[in-house]
Amino acid sequence: MAYGMFLDNSYQAVFDVGRSNPEEFFYQADGGELNYYFIYGPSPKEVIQGYASLVGRYPLPPLWALGYQQCRYSYRNEQRIRSITAKFRKYNIPCDVIYFDIHYMDDYKVFTFNHKRFPDPKGLISDLEKQGFKAVVIVDPGVKIEPGYFVYDQGMEKDYFVRDKDGGYFTAQVWPKDVYFPDFLKPEVREWWGELHKFYLDLGVDGIWNDMNEPAGWVKDIRPLPDLMIPSGTPAWLEMVHGDKDNPEPHAKIHNVYALLEADATYNGLKKLNPEQRPFMISRAGYPGLQRFSSVWTGDNTANWYQVKMTLSMLLNLNISGIVMSGADIGGFLGTPGSEMYARWIQQGVFYPLSRTHTAIYHKSQDPFSFGKEVREISKSAIELRYQLLPYTYSYFKLANDTGLPIMRAMLLEFPKDEKTYSISDQFFWGEWILVAPVVEKNAKNRKIYLPAGKWYKWQNPEQIEGGKEILEPVDLSTLPILVKAGAIIPLAPVMNYTWEKPWAPLELEFYPGEEKSCFNLYEDDGTSFKYLEGESLSTIYCQEPIISGYLITKQEGKGNYQPRARELALKIWGTENPSQVELLTNGNQEKLVYQYDSEKRVLALKLKDQVKGFQIKVSYKK
Template sequence: MIGLIWQGIKDLGLKTLWNSLQYQLRQRRYRTETAIVALEDYRRPGTVIDMSRDGRTVTLQTVSGAYAITVLAPNLFRVRFRPDGDFAPPFSYAITKPDAVWPPCDFTVVTTDAAVMIRTQRLTCRVDRESGRLTFLDPHGNVISEEAEGIAFHPAGPVVCRRRIQPDEHFYGLGERAFGLDLRGRRYETWHTDPQTYQLEQDPIHLCIPVLVGLHSQGQQGYAILFDNTFRGHFDLGATEQDVASFEAEGGEMRYYFIYGPTLASILARYVELTGRTPLPPRWMLGYHQCRWSYYPDERVRKLAADFRHTYRVPCDAIYLDIHYMDGYRCFTWHPQRFPDPAGLIADLHTQGFKVVVIIDPGIKADHRYWVCQSGLENDVFCKLPDGRLLRGPVWPGDCYFPDFTHPRVRTWWGELCRSLVEIGVDGFWNDMNEPAVFGPLGTTFYDVTRHDLDGRSGDHREAHNVYGMQMVRATVEGLKRLRPDERPVCITRSGWAGVQRYALGWTGDNESKWDTLWLTMPMVMNLGLCGLAHTGPDIGGFNGVASGELFTRWLQMGVFFPLMRAHTNFHSPDQEPWSWGEPYLSINRRFIELRYRLLPYLYTAFWQCHQTGAPIVRPLMWAYQDDEATHTLDDQFLCGDNLLVAPLIAADADRRTVYL
């Protein structure tokens, strides 16, 4: 215990550690107990007793509630089940295309004594009359996905859907997962968590996306399910029962979108039509970027720029400023001694061809003399507890208030704050700590009872947690569009949700300087791409730990082919620039960064394809060779765009490897 306290003092400082301990004690007052519900205690829809059709929606009354199955496109159905049968228009942070905007879609409804079948040219949803179970079939009557016991609900709030796993089925997606490409056989949580640097097979971490991609029948059947529910949930992909996959949430509605391929390309095309497309970035975002926690003071930043341009002559497009540029870690401020003339510094960097990206966290220091805090209090933008008190929690500045980004007025207020940085020339914004994270034991976040506006619907943090980070970057990007309407906004996020790709790019969070993490980068980026978040990449060299010259160089060589090519490391690590290990690494690193710049036309074409069709820039080989079963679990090589196969060296002292062609 004494050792833990001493480590806390070293990492956080005595005052912040004390604030963290107080936060944990207050948590007892606001703790909510989550009901543990046995599977046999759930209720099921039961027998179908009536059916009606209104436009593109078929409503099926059952003994225990009702289904509303909506045909949005020939290969896209939305399934809702409610015990009360009250189907108000669905609100969703994930979905960007309203029902009314979808073109008309022809479908038929066929009823028999055994089933109700809703059929388009490409997809059939069969509802068993006796049990209410759903099965999705292709045009030839083959099973794409079928329910086991099916949908179930509990009066205390939890909902679950259990589906049969096909014998040769593989699963992908689910956002940022520290696992191999094929996710089958494990249970995953959907609850954004700051892992304080993650290890292989640690779950959950920064960015969960409730999108599951399934592939079976020797690659002939591909589909995706978007579980449109923001409460804490789980995907069990055969961990509890080998032949059953389930997705569940602790509250909210059972609502999911079923997308049929059968190809991965057609699945992603429909998914981004539903949730939003990756915007084309400015060209400088495709260059090499240099970051660390932190480059300061301004003389250190100027030296870094000179090292790139003159001393070592290594191409670079962007320099990042981490939290030490701020005055006491107060967002939207500059440290008066470390950065006395930020506008002059940024202008000088621009003259040398560098862009500047600064970090901004959601926590606003609870200091009534601080202009952002004053403005937030005056405009009533901060999250509150049920008793009306402001939520206070410790992060980098100490005790902080936190904006409620689920309120439109708060998003507008936040976007306007960006003006102070935009006007002095800041080019990009890096939104961190937005799981949201609070200092404390692993997984500490806002109290469950914290109130949120939820765009006028009102609710608590159990429903808002998973969309908090996405609404933060939404506020940032919408503000940047107002402030610089003629420029493409740049926002990088550590957390997000389904649809975050329409606002921001991501990175794979606080990784380790290890060889197994170098390999892990590939399946993480590939699975994120299969969830629509194609613009992403790792901290090259690893964030936590000390990279060798060989490890950094191997990571940089791989990074040439990732959408985001950024080196980053933490406060305690030695320098981690391309020249930090001398020769031969400097020459090798320079040559591969130059290769990145020669590939810019090719990479930009891949980004254009992504913007148009949802095709990831980094693709698993099964993307192009879906009928080759060997590719369904292959996660140590990948495709970059249409024409490049990348097979990195991922072991120490290796000078060759096996490549699957």
């Protein structure tokens, strides 16, 4: 039996889960009420769904957010941005998003652009769009104290900044030196902050990256180089007070929800300003409910092998906790990975819900083509696989929007009765059917993989493996071990340089036969708008099942008003015999299909024109 507990208290808290006493769960908070919810499963998936019904679910993201994303602190001028994006297209390595870190700003002031470094930001972003890149800019909450700066002037005029206990405005230092912080507890401040994003949307910016939003800052800093800051001292955060001046709330209560309130302001501001487009956000901090607005990344990690492995535990826990769009800095933010480490990290990173490489200032370049030809080709292959899996992945993000269930799943979610899965954190499921076991050890020659009971296939391989045991898989640097649960139906798109470069045509469907009937619900829409809420979407259920002397594939009639472009279906059935015939059954009509059979790979391939209406394909074998 599985159950969950949600302790809804925003004060600083301590959780002791059996450390002091193995038989006790201990919790304490520095203030506030003891509000908790008991969520009965009885399965782990039902616990997650129950929790999501309380705190909310992640909105369906724009399709481009599921592509690969490239970032660094900082691509500090237009030339650097153009150079890095040109390399992706030169080497045909898929990428959808390029980030602008703090150096795009004028003196680190939010809602500004430095026109010496970026003379024509609107023209640049327009050019990037034409090349298939979306632009995401960083926005910190700290507002520079500078009379004449419009954000500061507006905030002062309307009393929109956080005060201290003495009645003045709370001051700390961040990148622009002395700053004030917006008081997001006030609804009118959230409204104002959201409206300020018109500055970015007018330039063509596509997404917002909220950083330093715990909030974070320091007392003073030393700047030995123009772009290098060495901070020191911790601001007296508990001197902050929020909300109504005559009846303020202490920062001890608001600290953990500050980023949630900022995300609320930003998301709803973007949606109001551009109601035809789904907003995309990424946040460093948050509180339960953040998933209603934003994705999350795990913050400033380090390039070492311990964190290559630890990242998987962090992300699996985030996904169990409702943060279904989460990721970590591929390659590590601090320090420089070697070529082997970066190759291993990007192999697992293409299976992060949020897949982004990021590194710090004054570090070497960190991207798929900075570690030599071998790693470039490994990176290309891994990223291309992410793009091929878009139909599968996008369908699971719709499921996450409907239910709260993540696509990146701890083993125990799929096999809750198998106690061996409870402590496994270095392999995971991508959806229900794909098991990913990335290599997380240096100089590895083999990879141990635990397969729960049942039958399994290696990725795009006819060989069946009996589960309920651990296997040892030989690996070299190019190896990313992927297994598929028998019964899987995996939809695949063509390889593309960015998610909207071409339609999912032909749509490939890979079948891995099992012993029972199994189905997959393919979800499609325009990938950008909210029209799916009005029925402009298409859900199509594909099923497979063994029958006497044969195998049956069924496509149910699609539900919804979205119509994909005309396309071909390319079906592959792995691990099958050479059939005696293959028949297509539609509307009472029956016709034989031409097919190809590869006896060496034991794969059956056939093609037919796609249609919204349903059909059956009967594969017959010699008795």
